[in-house]
Amino acid sequence: MIRVDRGGEPGELPELRRTELDRFRVVFAAKGFDRKELGDRYTEVKRLLWQRQLFKCCYCEKICEDVGNDLEHYRPASSYWWLAWTWENLLFACPNCNRWAKNDAFPLADDTTRLRPEEAPPQGEQPHLVDPATENPLDSIQFVLDSTSGRWMPRPRGASVKGAETIRVLELDRQALLEIFQRYVEDYVMDDVKHLRALMDAGDEHAVRKDWNHMIRRALQRTRHHVALTYDVFDHFFPEAERQRWGVVLPRP
Ligand SMILES: [Zn+2]
Numbered sequence: 001m002i003r004v005d006r007g008g009e010p011g012e013l014p015e016l017r018r019t020e021l022d023r024f025r026v027v028f029a030a031k032g033f034d035r036k037e038l039g040d041r042y043t044e045v046k047r048l049l050w051q052r053q054l055f056k057c058c059y060c061e062k063i064c065e066d067v068g069n070d071l072e073h074y075r076p077a078s079s080y081w082w083l084a085w086t087w088e089n090l091l092f093a094c095p096n097c098n099r100w101a102k103n104d105a106f107p108l109a110d111d112t113t114r115l116r117p118e119e120a121p122p123q124g125e126q127p128h129l130v131d132p133a134t135e136n137p138l139d140s141i142q143f144v145l146d147s148t149s150g151r152w153m154p155r156p157r158g159a160s161v162k163g164a165e166t167i168r169v170l171e172l173d174r175q176a177l178l179e180i181f182q183r184y185v186e187d188y189v190m191d192d193v194k195h196l197r198a199l200m201d202a203g204d205e206h207a208v209r210k211d212w213n214h215m216i217r218r219a220l221q222r223t224r225h226h227v228a229l230t231y232d233v234f235d236h237f238f239p240e241a242e243r244q245r246w247g248v249v250l251p252r253p
Contacts, residue, residue: 001061001130001137001172002228002253004053005215009087015201016041016084024081033078041102046071049092054223055093059170060177061226074131075121078104089121091133101171109161128165138252140166142182143210143232152181152229154180157187184226190228193237194221200246212248229253 020039027037045204050066057064058072072093075083083089093102108114109126129138141161147154154172156163192215199208219230231253243250 001059001132001141001168002222003136004058004091004132006049006052006087006091006133010045010048013045013087018046020085021082022104024084028081033081035078038077038081038084042071044193045090047093049090053092056092056225057097057136058091059093060125060172061228062094062180063225064094066092069094072098072102072131074106074129075115075127076102076104076106080105080115088133096177097170097172101174102169105169107165107169128162129169130162130166135232136252137166138228138231140171141228143229145236151178152185152233153178159165181226182227184229188224189219189233197237201243205246208246209248212246216248216250222253225234 015018023039024037028036036040044178049071050069055063055065057069070093073084074089074091077084086207107128109128112122113124113126115121115123115125130140138157140157140160141154141162142157143152144155145151154167156167171177183193196208196212199211216234218242219234220227224230230251234250238248238250240250
């Protein structure tokens with residue numbers, strides 16, 4: 001997961017929010033939350049988020065199409081229905097992360113601080129779920145090479161409780177995703193790592209710098225799949241002390 005920039009809200013959203021909230025308040029008063037009543041007027045909003053997120057799921061960084069994938073409510077509509085049309089609460093996500101993993105979960109540091117209806121966030125809420133639009137997910141989640149399985153696994157960075165909860169709620173360590181991560185590293189990252197290591201072993205300082213800059217810029221392009229994973233793979237094989245020795249930089253996505 002990397003930070004996403006959703007930019008300003010689309011011009012039609014304030015009017016949509018007004019009319020949909022007016023309608024939904026009546027529905028909610030009559031029968032409580034009903035997902036079917038959220039309506040299907042999100043198409044254009046979802047399409048814009050999809051484009052601004054460079055066609056990637058905001059959580060697992062898979063590139064996918066807009067149709068068939070989800071408009072995600074960071075604070076779930078089931079318990080925060082009044083934020084269901086609020087731009088700052090909307091993201092584009094794949095159904096594996098959104099529907100099948102996260103669903104209605106929204107863990108907090110303290111459950112007694114949960115917003116009451118119509119309250120604007122955050123009040124006293126401290127979400128234990130990374131919001132990629134307002135914070136850098138790399139602060140909370142780190143990919144590490146598991147020595148037993150030989151696999152790249154998302155883990156909380158340091159002792160980040162938020163990172164641990166985010167991985168748990170989104171099931172970022174689900175089996176299929178781990179296989180995709182593994183394949184990606186082997187097919188798209190390791191050739192660069194091996195090439196750079198060979199140049200370092202040969203002591204060719206000029207070539208190291210030249211190829212490092214070129215390869216890192218390409219590898220960490222935000223349009224690529226799994227940029228956070230790629231960053232941590234390079235950080236693992238070329239730790240900070242070694243980068244300093246060669247005078248090269250690994251920019252944080
Ligand atoms: Zn996803």
